[in-house]
Amino acid sequence: MKNNNYNFQRESVSGLVSVIMSVYNAADYLAEAVSSILNQTYRDLEFIIINDGSTDHTREILESYSDQRILLLHQENAGLTKSLNRALSLARGEFIGRQDADDVSMPDRFQTQVQFLRDKPDVAMVGSSVKVIDTQGDELAFFNPPCDSDTIRHKLKSYNCFWHGSVLFRHSSIKAVGGYTEAFTTAQDYDLWLRFAQRYPLENLPTPLYAYRFNPNAVTFKRIISQQRLAQVARELAKARENGQPEDAVLQGLSTFLAAPLTGAEGKEIVQSYKPWCRLLLNKNKLDAARALMSAVFKYHPSFVFRTRFTFTKHLLSRSQLERVLENA
Numbered sequence: 001m002k003n004n005n006y007n008f009q010r011e012s013v014s015g016l017v018s019v020i021m022s023v024y025n026a027a028d029y030l031a032e033a034v035s036s037i038l039n040q041t042y043r044d045l046e047f048i049i050i051n052d053g054s055t056d057h058t059r060e061i062l063e064s065y066s067d068q069r070i071l072l073l074h075q076e077n078a079g080l081t082k083s084l085n086r087a088l089s090l091a092r093g094e095f096i097g098r099q100d101a102d103d104v105s106m107p108d109r110f111q112t113q114v115q116f117l118r119d120k121p122d123v124a125m126v127g128s129s130v131k132v133i134d135t136q137g138d139e140l141a142f143f144n145p146p147c148d149s150d151t152i153r154h155k156l157k158s159y160n161c162f163w164h165g166s167v168l169f170r171h172s173s174i175k176a177v178g179g180y181t182e183a184f185t186t187a188q189d190y191d192l193w194l195r196f197a198q199r200y201p202l203e204n205l206p207t208p209l210y211a212y213r214f215n216p217n218a219v220t221f222k223r224i225i226s227q228q229r230l231a232q233v234a235r236e237l238a239k240a241r242e243n244g245q246p247e248d249a250v251l252q253g254l255s256t257f258l259a260a261p262l263t264g265a266e267g268k269e270i271v272q273s274y275k276p277w278c279r280l281l282l283n284k285n286k287l288d289a290a291r292a293l294m295s296a297v298f299k300y301h302p303s304f305v306f307r308t309r310f311t312f313t314k315h316l317l318s319r320s321q322l323e324r325v326l327e328n329a
Contacts, residue, residue, distance in 0.1 A: 018093030053077030
């Protein structure tokens with residue numbers, strides 16, 4: 001299977017970290033994300049930023065920086081996967097890191113991750129624990145993923161053990177497995193980690209080196225069905241590789257699968273998977289954010305009566321009432 005349309009022509013530069021970021025209409029939080037990279041204690045880096053057809057003030061914000069380590073490219077909207085592959089094709093670093101345009105890297109993130117990969121030359125990629133913040137920057141929770149490679153390899157068969165923006169991987173490793181699979185408009189990271197894990201040890205650091213901004217109105221919730229389905233496809237592709245079967249057979253009919261009506265079982269799975277996030281917001285008394293997330297998730301609830309009742313009453317419900325609705329969903 002051809003994973004992408006990019007190719008690695010550049011030789012890697014020893015010690016250099018290439019940070020890749022795709023931006024689409026992220027003006028609200030972009031300056032904080034960019035500054036968190038430029039202010040890293042690890043200074044030997046290049047920052048490849050793809051402005052993927054933004055229509056807000058993203059372009060003006062990005063063009064205001066004069067740091068020579070930034071390589072900025074503007075393009076018509078192509079989507080995250082193709083944009084990241086374009087950035088990969090330009091990366092010169094021995095190590096390649098990710099950053100999302102509304103998140104924040106801790107100042108010592110790359111110093112810590114580079115040293116870890118130097119100390120463990122067999123490990124292809126390292127992520128980290130993650131601090132979860134809301135749209136105002138308030139701390140909500142910590143995501144503590146499995147850290148050792150054996151546990152990660154096992155857990156990856158069921159769910160994604162890495163926060164996309166938190167990872168640093170080797171140039172040589174991404175070159176060996178290929179870039180992001182462009183058939184994946186979402187869950188492209190999960191598919192890549194599964195391919196990594198079938199060749200190399202992967203690890204997470206227990207220290208939170210990255211802050212993920214949890215936004216109920218973010219694109220992942222607008223594309224929640226494809227995220228769910230493509231994660232399933234990623235697992236099926238991994239099984240095909242393990243069994244020596246052709247990957248192309250798994251991808252046949254992918255567009256039809258993604259366009260198919262939502263089943264009741266899928267709707268239940270979506271609701272159950274996002275209940276912890278809704279509960280977290282309610283526990284933190286972030287009622288507006290909780291309502292927004294519950295609205296996004298409950299669109300997929302299999303009961304029409306439940307969906308309709310929540311739509312017309314959500315703004316009247318107190319925290320305790322919202323909690324009861326959530327538990328009964």
